[in-house]
Amino acid sequence: MKRAVIGGFLSLIGSIWALAIVFIAGNNLVTSWDTELGRLWSTVIEMDLMFLFVFSVVFIVLGIILMAVELFRKEK
Numbered sequence: 314m315k316r317a318v319i320g321g322f323l324s325l326i327g328s329i330w331a332l333a334i335v336f337i338a339g340n341n342l343v344t345s346w347d348t349e350l351g352r353l354w355s356t357v358i359e360m361d362l363m364f365l366f367v368f369s370v371v372f373i374v375l376g377i378i379l380m381a382v383e384l385f386r387k388e389k
Contacts, residue, residue, distance in 0.1 A: 314383070317380050317383040320377065320378070320379030320380035320383065321376060321380060323379065324376025326369075326372055326376075327374075330365065330366075330368070330372070331370060331373065334365055334366045335353070337360070338357045338362060341356060342356050343359055
């Protein structure tokens, strides 16, 4: 149960970071961008926030994995 709570907090923290990064980039959009990436992701890259965004996604995935492992773990 303890790992499930820790996983939940990790995924919550990662989600808040990702939301903050998207909010900051959404308020400071670039004027010219690559059409393949899109305007938002071009802004994230230009503002050097991609590392933080990837780091927050890693937190989200790690938290979900911890919760899933705890869910399917067999009790002795």
